[in-house]
Amino acid sequence: MLRFEREVVRSLVTSPDAHVRAEVEHYVDGALRAMPEYLRGGLVAESVTLGAWAGIRGARKPTEPEALARLLGAWEESPLGVLCMYVRLFRSLVLFAECELAPAPAS
Amino acid sequence: MTTIDTDVLVIGSGAGGAVTAFLLAQGGRDVTVVEEGPWIDPDAMEPFSLEEMVAKYRHRPAAALGSPTIAYAEGRCVGGSTEINSGLYHRLPGYLAEAWRDEFDIDEFGPDALDAYAKRIEAELAVSRLPGAPPPSSALLERGATKLGWRAVEFARVFRYDTAGRGVKQTMTRTLVPRAVDAGATVVPNCRVLRVLRRDGRAIGARCRRTEDGRVEDLDIRADHVFVCGGAIQTPAILHRSGVRGRVGAGLKVHPMIKIAARFPHPVDHGGVPMQVITEFGPNLSIGGSASRRGQVAMALAESSPDFEEALADWEHVSVYYAAIRTEGAGRVIGVPGLRAPVVTYRLTEADLSRLARGLVHLGEALLAAGATELYPSVRGGPVVRRPEGLVDWWSSVTRSRANLMTVHLTSTVRMGQARSRTGTDSFGRVWGVRNLRVNDASLLPDAPGVNPQGAIMALAARNCEQFLSEA
Numbered sequence: 001m002l003r004f005e006r007e008v009v010r011s012l013v014t015s016p017d018a019h020v021r022a023e024v025e026h027y028v029d030g031a032l033r034a035m036p037e038y039l040r041g042g043l044v045a046e047s048v049t050l051g052a053w054a055g056i057r058g059a060r061k062p063t064e065p066e067a068l069a070r071l072l073g074a075w076e077e078s079p080l081g082v083l084c085m086y087v088r089l090f091r092s093l094v095l096f097a098e099c100e101l102a103p104a105p106a107s
Numbered sequence: 108m109t110t111i112d113t114d115v116l117v118i119g120s121g122a123g124g125a126v127t128a129f130l131l132a133q134g135g136r137d138v139t140v141v142e143e144g145p146w147i148d149p150d151a152m153e154p155f156s157l158e159e160m161v162a163k164y165r166h167r168p169a170a171a172l173g174s175p176t177i178a179y180a181e182g183r184c185v186g187g188s189t190e191i192n193s194g195l196y197h198r199l200p201g202y203l204a205e206a207w208r209d210e211f212d213i214d215e216f217g218p219d220a221l222d223a224y225a226k227r228i229e230a231e232l233a234v235s236r237l238p239g240a241p242p243p244s245s246a247l248l249e250r251g252a253t254k255l256g257w258r259a260v261e262f263a264r265v266f267r268y269d270t271a272g273r274g275v276k277q278t279m280t281r282t283l284v285p286r287a288v289d290a291g292a293t294v295v296p297n298c299r300v301l302r303v304l305r306r307d308g309r310a311i312g313a314r315c316r317r318t319e320d321g322r323v324e325d326l327d328i329r330a331d332h333v334f335v336c337g338g339a340i341q342t343p344a345i346l347h348r349s350g351v352r353g354r355v356g357a358g359l360k361v362h363p364m365i366k367i368a369a370r371f372p373h374p375v376d377h378g379g380v381p382m383q384v385i386t387e388f389g390p391n392l393s394i395g396g397s398a399s400r401r402g403q404v405a406m407a408l409a410e411s412s413p414d415f416e417e418a419l420a421d422w423e424h425v426s427v428y429y430a431a432i433r434t435e436g437a438g439r440v441i442g443v444p445g446l447r448a449p450v451v452t453y454r455l456t457e458a459d460l461s462r463l464a465r466g467l468v469h470l471g472e473a474l475l476a477a478g479a480t481e482l483y484p485s486v487r488g489g490p491v492v493r494r495p496e497g498l499v500d501w502w503s504s505v506t507r508s509r510a511n512l513m514t515v516h517l518t519s520t521v522r523m524g525q526a527r528s529r530t531g532t533d534s535f536g537r538v539w540g541v542r543n544l545r546v547n548d549a550s551l552l553p554d555a556p557g558v559n560p561q562g563a564i565m566a567l568a569a570r571n572c573e574q575f576l577s578e579a
Contacts, residue, residue, distance in 0.1 A: 027157065027161070030161060030167070031167040034164075034165070034166050034167055035166055035167075035169065036166060036169050036446075036447075036449075036450075036451075037446045037447060037448055038443075038446065038448070038450050039169065039170060077413070081508050084487065085176075088409075088487075088511075092406050092409065092410075093167075095402070095405040095406055096157065096403070096405065096406050097402070099400075099401040099402040099405045099419075099422075100156060100157035100400070100401070100402045101157065104401055
């Protein structure tokens with residue numbers, strides 16, 4: 001998993017539990033490794049480009065962790081399919097893993 | 108380099124491969140089965156869990172390129188996709204067998220012949236219907252259909268039930284794989300086929316790479332006969348890697364599914380997959396239920412709306428359902444030198460998208476009639492619907508850029524039949540141009556059957572095995 005992809009995953013995980021957060025990261029890393037190369041290659045290109053863009057926008061400063069989350073939210077609502085699909089892919093992987101790994105909150 | 112000699116090499120251990128291994132071993136042949144994935148105890152993991160996905164799925168997920176992309180799932184373990192599917196069982200519809208026979212000029216292929224093989228498979232797998240009342244998630248579909256005057260049926264499943272009514276899915280690792288081993292077959296897990304070996308126009312075995320406890324070993328398996336049974340994605344990829352092309356890989360067919368996460372005012376079960384299917388709009392459109400653990404519910408909710416947290420907190424009242432179609436469009440599998448996974452593409456036509464929209468609306472109607480209070484469609488920005496009059500907005504929302512589609516049924520990449528310009532094998536799975544090389548899996552089906560294809564694959568594989576044994 002590339003550095004920017006790790007930051008995206010960290011910004012999408014909602015659990016405060018460090019163990020769950022690490023397990024979710026591990027799951028997403030495995031999912032990316034298991035992807036067919038033609039999909040993974042495209043995703044790497046997107047991650048490099050978007051990571052550079054996020055850096056330029058100042059969304060990756062350690063003091064502003066919410067900035068990346070805001071940027072991801074904007075990309076997810078973007079009319080550009082490639083941006084929206086990028087966020088949705090990571091959100092799906094994170095959501096599934098987090099729901100499977102973290103106990104459901106009492107309703 | 109280790110070398111193994113065998114009479115018959117079977118590549119893959121799913122619905123096609125397990126039948127092939129079992130019947131040929133039972134018929135007295137020396138059979139070796141190679142499977143790329145591990146051999147996992149079927150009781151070791153909860154169905155549809157993250158653990159199962161990590162251990163038994165090939166990708167998490169993969170997608171066929173196209174507009175829209177279609178996510179797909181394949182098993183990668185001994186037993187193949189039978190280890191991870193819902194276990195719904197359906198014979199190949201008779202009218203399809205007749206249509207395919209005529210269109211692709213398939214010899215000795217018809218409903219009566221296939222039904223005879225299907226009966227044998229059903230006896231082997233204990234195909235049956237649920238004893239007693241269906242679970243709520245399944246009964247809800249029936250209730251919705253009944254209120255609307257639509258036809259719904261309970262599909263049989265490859266489940267064996269005990270006296271208390273508890274069912275266990277009869278996957279290949281619980282049934283035909285151990286029976287093949289009992290009949291003398293050898294199964295080699297964690298063994299990837301690099302290519303089929305050929306000499307003088309005939310298959311003579313396969314070069315494989317086995318990974319065991321971190322050690323990697325190359326293996327040549329010399330065989331008099333090779334059956335490729337890797338499924339509709341891996342089989343054409345193996346053939347391409349082996350230099351066999353022609354019509355191989357063209358004509359991929361899937362059942363694209365569009366989903367709805369439906370919220371009810373009462374809890375719904377989440378342990379299995381509903382066995383009721385609305386067949387009112389068949390054969391080209393069917394409506395049923397999906398796996399609905401908390402993880403799947405979350406993904407389905409998130410596909411339509413970013414504001415899903417409140418519904419997710421109430422996940423025990425939410426279940427996921429689908430509408431699946433047969434498509435006019437088709438796809439392609441292309442083995443690319445240097446890439447481990449083949450490139451998969453799929454093209455949906457405008458008519459297919461229209462059919463998906465119709466399916467989504469009909470599914471919504473059924474779920475509202477069943478008492479659902481909120482419907483989240485797998486359409487980006489698709490409006491959450493609470494009343495029937497809201498469904499009209501969905502007609503225009505199923506577009507190439509907004510629909511989120513997935514499939515688990517993949518067929519038709521090495522079609523069978525005597526019409527050589529449109530098929531990859533003859534009527535019995537013999538690959539054109541390479542002697543002693545056969546295909547015996549979902550790839551052979553000329554089209555997607557509109558129902559779970561496992562029954563059709565297994566009956567077809569049994570038919571082809573009988574033909575093979577009669578030749579010897």
